[in-house]
Amino acid sequence: xxxKTNSKRMIAPGARVEVRGEEWIVKKVxxxxxxxxxxxxxxxxxxxNHEAIFLDTLDEITEIKPEDxxxxxxxxxxxxxxxxxxxxxxxxxxxxxxxxxxxxxxxFDLSEFQLKPASMALENLRxxxxxxxxxxxxxxxxxxxLLSELIKRGRGDxxxxxxxxxxxxxxxxxxxxxxxxxxxxxDSVGIQKVRSKIPSNKNPFNFYSxxxxxxxTLKNDSQYRTFLEQSHWDxxxxxxxxxxxxxxTQRNRLASLLARTCDSLILTSATPHNGKAxxxxxxxxxxxxxAIADEENYTHEEIEGLxxxxxxxxxxxxxxxxxxxxQLHVESMKTTVEEERLLKYVHSxxxxxxxxKRSKQLSISGLSGIRGTKDTLFKNTLFKAxxxxxxxxxxxxxxxxxxxxxxxxEDPQTEEVLGEDLNKLQHTExxxxxxxxxxxxxxxxxxxxxxxxxxxxxxxSPRIILFSERIQTxxxxxxxxxxxxxxxxxxxxxxxxxLSDVEQQEVVDNFGKENAxxxxxxxxxxxxxxxxxxxxxxxxxxxxxxxxxxxxxxxxGRIDRYGQQxxxxxxxxxTKSDDEEIKGDFRILDKLIEKExxxxxxxxxxxxxxxxxxxxxxxxxxxxxxxxxxxxNEILPTLNGLDMDKMLSEMDxxxxxxxxxxxxxxxxxxxxxxxxxxxxMKQSLQVILDEGINQRDQIEFHEDNDSIVWFAPDDIKNVLxxxxxxxxxxxxxxxxxxxxxxxxKSISEARKHQGKWPDKQLLWEQHxxxxxxxxxxxxKYDKNEAPIIQLPKLEGNQVIYFMQGVMFNKRAQxxxxxxxxxxxxEVSQENNKVYTFNELEEKLDTSSELYNPGEFxxxxxxxxxxxINAINTxxxxxxxxxxxxxxxxxxxxxxxxxxxxxxREKKMNIIENEEKERSARGAIPKRISAKLEHEKxxxxxxxxSRREWIxxxxxxxxxxxxxxxxxxxxx
Numbered sequence: 002x003x004x005k006t007n008s009k010r011m012i013a014p015g016a017r018v019e020v021r022g023e024e025w026i027v028k029k030v031x032x033x034x035x036x037x038x039x040x041x042x043x044x045x046x047x048x049x050n051h052e053a054i055f056l057d058t059l060d061e062i063t064e065i066k067p068e069d070x071x072x073x074x075x076x077x078x079x080x081x082x083x084x085x086x087x088x089x090x091x092x093x094x095x096x097x098x099x100x101x102x103x104x105x106x107x108x109f110d111l112s113e114f115q116l117k118p119a120s121m122a123l124e125n126l127r128x129x130x131x132x133x134x135x136x137x138x139x140x141x142x143x144x145x146x147l148l149s150e151l152i153k154r155g156r157g158d159x160x161x162x163x164x165x166x167x168x169x170x171x172x173x174x175x176x177x178x179x180x181x182x183x184x185x186x187x188d189s190v191g192i193q194k195v196r197s198k199i200p201s202n203k204n205p206f207n208f209y210s211x212x213x214x215x216x217x218t219l220k221n222d223s224q225y226r227t228f229l230e231q232s233h234w235d236x237x238x239x240x241x242x243x244x245x246x247x248x249x250t251q252r253n254r255l256a257s258l259l260a261r262t263c264d265s266l267i268l269t270s271a272t273p274h275n276g277k278a279x280x281x282x283x284x285x286x287x288x289x290x291x292a293i294a295d296e297e298n299y300t301h302e303e304i305e306g307l308x309x310x311x312x313x314x315x316x317x318x319x320x321x322x323x324x325x326x327x328q329l330h331v332e333s334m335k336t337t338v339e340e341e342r343l344l345k346y347v348h349s350x351x352x353x354x355x356x357x358k359r360s361k362q363l364s365i366s367g368l369s370g371i372r373g374t375k376d377t378l379f380k381n382t383l384f385k386a387x388x389x390x391x392x393x394x395x396x397x398x399x400x401x402x403x404x405x406x407x408x409x410x411e412d413p414q415t416e417e418v419l420g421e422d423l424n425k426l427q428h429t430e431x432x433x434x435x436x437x438x439x440x441x442x443x444x445x446x447x448x449x450x451x452x453x454x455x456x457x458x459x460x461x462s463p464r465i466i467l468f469s470e471r472i473q474t475x476x477x478x479x480x481x482x483x484x485x486x487x488x489x490x491x492x493x494x495x496x497x498x499x500l501s502d503v504e505q506q507e508v509v510d511n512f513g514k515e516n517a518x519x520x521x522x523x524x525x526x527x528x529x530x531x532x533x534x535x536x537x538x539x540x541x542x543x544x545x546x547x548x549x550x551x552x553x554x555x556x557x558g559r560i561d562r563y564g565q566q567x568x569x570x571x572x573x574x575x576t577k578s579d580d581e582e583i584k585g586d587f588r589i590l591d592k593l594i595e596k597e598x599x600x601x602x603x604x605x606x607x608x609x610x611x612x613x614x615x616x617x618x619x620x621x622x623x624x625x626x627x628x629x630x631x632x633x634n635e636i637l638p639t640l641n642g643l644d645m646d647k648m649l650s651e652m653d654x655x656x657x658x659x660x661x662x663x664x665x666x667x668x669x670x671x672x673x674x675x676x677x678x679x680x681x682m683k684q685s686l687q688v689i690l691d692e693g694i695n696q697r698d699q700i701e702f703h704e705d706n707d708s709i710v711w712f713a714p715d716d717i718k719n720v721l722x723x724x725x726x727x728x729x730x731x732x733x734x735x736x737x738x739x740x741x742x743x744x745x746k747s748i749s750e751a752r753k754h755q756g757k758w759p760d761k762q763l764l765w766e767q768h769x770x771x772x773x774x775x776x777x778x779x780x781k782y783d784k785n786e787a788p789i790i791q792l793p794k795l796e797g798n799q800v801i802y803f804m805q806g807v808m809f810n811k812r813a814q815x816x817x818x819x820x821x822x823x824x825x826x827e828v829s830q831e832n833n834k835v836y837t838f839n840e841l842e843e844k845l846d847t848s849s850e851l852y853n854p855g856e857f858x859x860x861x862x863x864x865x866x867x868x869i870n871a872i873n874t875x876x877x878x879x880x881x882x883x884x885x886x887x888x889x890x891x892x893x894x895x896x897x898x899x900x901x902x903x904x905r906e907k908k909m910n911i912i913e914n915e916e917k918e919r920s921a922r923g924a925i926p927k928r929i930s931a932k933l934e935h936e937k938x939x940x941x942x943x944x945x946s947r948r949e950w951i952x953x954x955x956x957x958x959x960x961x962x963x964x965x966x967x968x969x970x971x972x
Contacts, residue, residue: 011037016962017065017784020055023048024065024784028813033058045784065784067804067872067963072864074857075788079850081684082781083788083967088681089778090805090966091673092766095155097818099123100670103153104146108179108744108763112320115139116667118267118309119147126897126954128156128265129288131242131308133273133656135606136554137562138311140269141172144238145180151265152182152767153672155815156235159210160184163259164240166215166502167532170510172240173213173725178748178759181768183724184213188502192218206232209723215502216244220251229258236265241530243270246283253283260287271558272551273310275614281656291947294907301656310656312606320563325539327561327569329598331591334446336578343387343394343432344583350380350425353418381624383429384586386471388576389545390443390478391436393471398430438481443574447478447544448485450572451521454540458488462520464512464538468529468556469545472497475523478544482521496524513537515753526616529555536752539567544574546590549619550607553597561601589623592633609653610638673820673838675847678765679707679739685774686711688781708738709764720773727758737764787965789857789864794845795971800825800864801836802871803969806879807962811953817882817961822969823871833874845969854972864968872963879961886957894955898948905944912936 012018016027018041025041025048036058043051055062075083096102104119105111122130128151132140151157162184164172169188176182187195187205195205206212206228216239219225237259239245245256260266266288274281282296288307293299317324336344379401387394405423409416438444447467456462469475475495483493496508509528511517513536528534529552541560547553561569573594578584600607608614613622626636676684686700686709699712713721713733721729730736738744738761747761762768766775782788795801801822808817822841826832836844912933919925925933 012039012062012064016960017044019063019065019784020060025053025055026813028052045780067875067965068869069785070787070868070965071783071785072789072861072968073782073786074861075790076853076855078853080788080790080853082688083790084675084851085681085684085688085778086782086788087803087966088674088676089685089775090964091675091820092681092775093779094673094805094818094820095815096153096670096672097815098670100668101146101150102670102672103765103767104149104180105667105669106741106765107142107145107149108741108748109142110745112316113665113667114311114316114319115143116146117665118143119150120667121306121309122147122265122267123150125306126951127289128236129267129307131268131270131273131284131288133270133308133310135310135312136271136558138313138316139563140240140271141175142179144240144267144269145176145182147267148176148182148236148238149180149767151236156265159233159235160212160238161206161234161236161259161263162213162238162240163216163219163256164213164238165244165530166217167505167509167527168240169213169215169502170506171513171533174727174758177725177728178744178751179763181763181765182211183728183769184211185209185723185725187212187214187218188506189218190503204228204231211723216252216255218502219255226255226258229262232262234259234263236267237263238267238269240269242268242284243272243274246270246273246275246280248279248283256287271555272608272614273308275618276608276612277614280614290943291901291904294904295911304656308656310653312604313601314604324563325561325565325568327557327571327601329594330570330572331575331594332446332450332572333575333577334442336576336583337436337440337442339432339436339440340387340442340576341578341580341583343429343436344384344578344586345580346429346432347380347383347387348583348586350383350429352379352422352425378624378628381627385545385548387433388590389469389471390474391433391441392477393469393473395430395433396471396473398426398433402426402430443544443576444478444481446574447542448482450542450574451482451486456486456520458486458492458520460518463540464520464522465540465542466512466522466524466528466534466538466559467542467544468524468526470526470547471545472499472525474544475525478523488520491518493521493523494519496522496528498525498527509534511755513752514755514757517755526552526556529559532559533562534559535562535565535569539565540570540572542572542574546573546575546593547616547620548589548593548623549616550593550597550600550610551614551619552616553593554601554607555616557597557601589627589633589636592637596637606653675842677739678771679709682709682737682764682771682774685778689774689777706738706740706743707764708736708740708743708761711735711737711770713770717770717773720769724769727756728762730760735770736761737768737770738762739764787967789859789861789968789970790851791854791857791859791972792845792851792969793972795969797971799971800867801841801969802868802875802965803841803967804871804875805962805964805966806875808879808883809958809962811956811958812950814954816957817879817886819879819882820966821875821878823874823878825867825870825874827867833870835874835878859970864970868965871965875963876961879963880959883957883959890955894951897951901944901947901951905940908940909937912940 011030012027018025018027018039020041023043024045026044027039027041029040031038033056036056039055039057039062041053041055043053077083099120101116101119105116118130118132122128128147130147132143134140134143148157148160160182162172166188169186173184173186176184185191195208199205199208219229239256239259242256245252247253268284268287270284273284278299279296282293282299285292285304285307292307293303313324383394383397386397402423405419405426409419409423454463454465456465467478475497479490479493479495483489494508494512496505500508508522509532511519512522512534515537522528522534526547539560541557543556557569557571561571575587575590577587596610597607600610611619611622613619623636683702690700699714701710703709713735721733741763744759744761744763747759751757751759765771801824803822804820806817806819806821807815810816820838822836824834824836826834916925916933919929
C-alpha cells in the first residue's frame with residue numbers, strides 16, 4: 002500500500018506542545034501515514050517526566066509559540082511573583098557546557114581530586130566514566146558529584162544504582178545525606194513493598210525513577226532482568242564493577258545489558274583489571290564500545306578520557322590531613338604443647354590421594370602413585386585452617402573424612418589406599434580435639450588484647466572489627482567472647498556472605514552508629530569490599546592472615562581510609578613455634594604483612610607486587626610455590642631500593658601514563674539565577690502562605706543560619722512517595738538548611754543512633770521539595786503568559802523582552818541554551834539591541850529590591866505590536882550562535898569520525914587476519930565461519946549507529962525554542 006503524503010505540518014523536536022490539556026516537550030518525531038507520531042516528555046505538573054507517544058492524526062497537538070504570549074501586569078508587592086517566576090525558569094535551565102555547576106556544592110569537604118571524574122565525563126559526548134581510584138579514596142562522593150551534574154542538565158531524571166547487597170543502605174544514605182538524591186532501596190524487603198503497591202505484571206522500574214538494587218537480586222531474578230530490558234535510564238551506576246568484568250559470566254551479561262539501556266554510565270572499582278589488558282577492556286567497552294579495537298593491545302590514547310585511576314600517593318599532597326598514619330602491631334604467641342604436636346604431625350603428613358574427581362575410575366595401583374602437589378596443597382589447607390582456629394581445622398578434617406568414607410562405600414577397591422589416608426585424617430582429628438580452649442594460644446592472646454584495649458563489651462568499649470577467612474572461627478569466637486565477657490549477641494555480631502541483604506545492611510549500619518550496642522564485629526572477607534567501617538572504629542584485628550596481599554589491603558582499607566579521624570591500629574595475631582621445621586612454615590605470614598605495608602607506604606596498590614590482581618590467584622600461587630619448597634623471599638619480591646613507580650604493573654603504568662601527581666583546578670560556574678537558594682525557597686513558601694493554605698504555623702524561617710523548618714502539607718504526598726522512607730522525618734517536619742557545616746554535623750550526629758538518618762537536609766535546588774516549589778511557582782502564570790515589570794533603571798520608552806532561547810540537536814537534547822534580553826527600537830529592527838544575561842544583570846541591578854507602584858499606565862497593545870519584532874531579533878541571535886557552534890565543532894566532528902573509522906578498520910583487520918590464518922590451516926569450520934561473519938556484521942552495525950549518533954548529537958536543528966519570560970519597561 003502506497004504511503005500518503007503527510008498532510009500535517011511537522012513540529013520540530015524541542016518544541017513545547019499542548020496535548021490533552023497538558024504541556025509536553027517533543028523528544029522525537031517519526032512520519033506515519035497522513036501525519037506524525039510524537040514521542041514527548043511531560044513538562045506540566047501532572048505529567049512531569051512522564052513519557053508518552055501521541056499521533057497528530059488522533060490528537061490535537063498544538064505548538065506553544067512565543068508569538069502567542071500574552072502580557073499581564075504583576076501587582077504583587079515588590080514584583081515578588083514575577084521575580085520568583087523568572088527565578089524558577091532560570092533554575093530549570095540545563096547547562097550545555099562541561100563546567101561544574103552544582104555537584105561541588107554538596108554537603109562534604111571539597112577536595113579538587115573529587116571533581117575529576119565529573120569534569121572528565123562531561124567533556125565526552127556521552128557522560129560515561131570508569132572511576133578506578135584505589136581503596137579508601139571516596140568514590141561514592143565522586144559518583145554523587147557527577148550524578149548531581151547530570152540531574153542539573155536534565156539527564157538524571159531516571160537513575161539506577163547497582164551495588165553489592167551489603168552496601169545498599171550505605172550507598173543510598175550517602176547520596177541522600179550529601180546530595181539529596183532520593184534512591185528507593187529495592188532490597189528483599191523493598192521489593193516486597195513494591196509488589197504490594199503495583200500489579201505483578203507492571204514494571205517496578207517504571208514506578209520508581211530513582212532506585213538502588215543489588216547485583217545479586219538482578220542476577221538471580223529472571224523477572225527483574227526482563228523488566229530491565231524494557232526500561233531505559235538516564236544514568237546507571239555499577240559499583241564494584243570488577244565483579245561484572247569477566248566475559249560470558251551471568252554478571253557480565255547483566256552489566257552489558259545495563260550499559261545498553263542508559264545514556265550515562267558510571268562504573269567504580271578499586272581493582273579494575275587483573276593485570277591483563279583484556280579485563281580492563283571489558284569495562285571500557287561498556288563505557289564506549291568503539292574505543293578499543295584490539296582488547297589485547299591498545300594504548301593510553303585510545304582510552305583517554307574514559308577513566309580515572311589514582312592511588313593514595315597521587316592525592317596525599319592535596320588531602321594529606323584527611324588520612325591518619327596507621328600503626329601496625331604484630332602480636333605473637335608461642336604454641337602450646339598440644340598445638341606444637343598437631344603442627345608437627347600436619348607438617349609430616351603425606352597422602353596417597355585426596356583427588357575426589359577420580360575416585361571411581363582409578364585402580365589401586367593408580368591411586369598409590371598419586372603424590373606430590375595435591376597432597377602437599379591439602380597439607381597447606383590443614384595448616385591454614387588450624388592457623389585460623391581448631392574449630393576451622395576440625396571442620397576441614399571432618400569434611401574430608403566424610404568424603405573419603407563415602408568414596409570407600411561407593412568403591413570398595415579403594416579401601417586399602419584410601420583407608421591409609423583416612424587413618425591419618427582421623428589421627429589429625431584426635432590431635433585437633435586435644436587443643437582445647439585453654440590450650441588454644443591465639444584465643445588467649447585475643448582475650449588479652451581485648452583487655453589491653455579496655456574492651457569489656459560495655460558502652461565505653463572501643464569498637465573493634467576482626468577478620469577471619471573461616472565462618473567456623475567467627476562462630477567459635479562469638480561464643481567464647483560472649484561467655485568470657487558476659488555479653489549478648491547484640492554486642493558481638495557475626496558478618497558473612499550467608500546473611501540476607503537486609504541482615505548485612507543492618508549489621509553494617511549498626512556498626513557505624515555510636516549508640517548501637519555492637520562493640521565487636523567478627524567478619525569474613527565479604528566485609529572487606531566497599532563498606533565503610535571507620536566512623537566509630539579505628540581498631541582492626543587479623544585473627545588469621547589471608548595468603549593474599551589484595552585481601553590484606555582491602556581489609557585494612559575498611560578503617561584506614563579517607564576521612565578517618567583517629568589513628569588506625571591494625572593488629573596481626575601470629576602463632577610462633579620454636580621448632581625449626583615448623584618455624585619455616587610461618588615465615589610466609591611475616592612476609593605478607595611486611596609486603597602489604599611496604600606497598601601501602603610506597604605504591605598505594607598491593608596488587609602490583611605479585612601482578613596476579615586476584616585474591617584467589619594470589620593464594621593459589623603462594624600455596625603452589627610453598628608446595629615446591631620455595632622460600633617466602635623467593636615468592637614475594639623485595640621492594641627495597643627499587644623505583645616504586647616502575648613497580649606498578651604494565652597495565653597501571655599504561656593507565657597512569659607516567660604522569661606526575663599535581664593539583665588541578667576544575668572549572669566551576671554559577672548557574673542562571675538571581676536569588677540564592679534560601680531566599681528563593683523562603684519567598685516561594687510565603688507565596689504559598691498567601692494563597693490561604695492553612696499552614697501558617699507550619700513553616701519557620703531562621704535567618705541567622707539560613708534554615709527553614711517546614712511541616713510538609715498533604716499536597717506533596719506524590720513527592721514523598723519517591724523518597725526513601727528513612728528520609729521522611731517524623732510528622733513530615735523537614736529541617737532544611739544551606740549551611741553545609743551544619744549538614745555534616747547532622748550526618749555525624751545521626752551516626753550516634755541506630756536506624757537514624759540526618760535530621761537536617763540540604764536546602765538547595767536538587768532537593769525534591771525545592772523542585773516541587775519551582776513547579777508551583779511556574780504554575781502561577783499560564784503557559785502563554787509573561788509578566789510586565791516596571792524598572793527604575795529603564796527610561797520611559799525603553800522596552801526589553803527577557804527571553805530564553807534553546808536550540809536542540811537531532812536527538813532533542815539542548816545544545817544552545819541562552820537567557821538574554823532584546824531591547825526593541827521602534828524605528829528599525831536592525832537597531833534592536835541584544836543583552837546577554839550578564840549584561841542584563843549589570844544593567845538592571847537585579848540584586849536590588851524593586852518598588853511596585855501598583856498601577857500600570859503602559860499601553861499593552863504596544864508591547865504586542867513589538868513582540869514579533871523582538872522574536873525575529875532573537876531568532877537571528879540564536880542562528881548566529883548556531884553558526885558559531887557549527888564552526889567550532891567542525892574539527893571535533895572530523896576527529897571523532899576519523900577515530901571511529903580507524904577503530905572500524907582495525908577491528909575488521911583483526912577479523913580478516915583470523916580468517917586468513919584459519920584458511921591457511923585448511924577449510925574453516927562452518928561454526929567458526931558463521932561466528933566471524935557475525936562479528937563483521939556487528940562491527941558494521943556499530944560503526945553505522947555510532948556515526949549516525951555522532952552526527953545527530955553534533956547537528957543542531959534549525960528551529961529554536963523561544964520563550965518570553967517577562968517584559969521589562971521603563972516608568
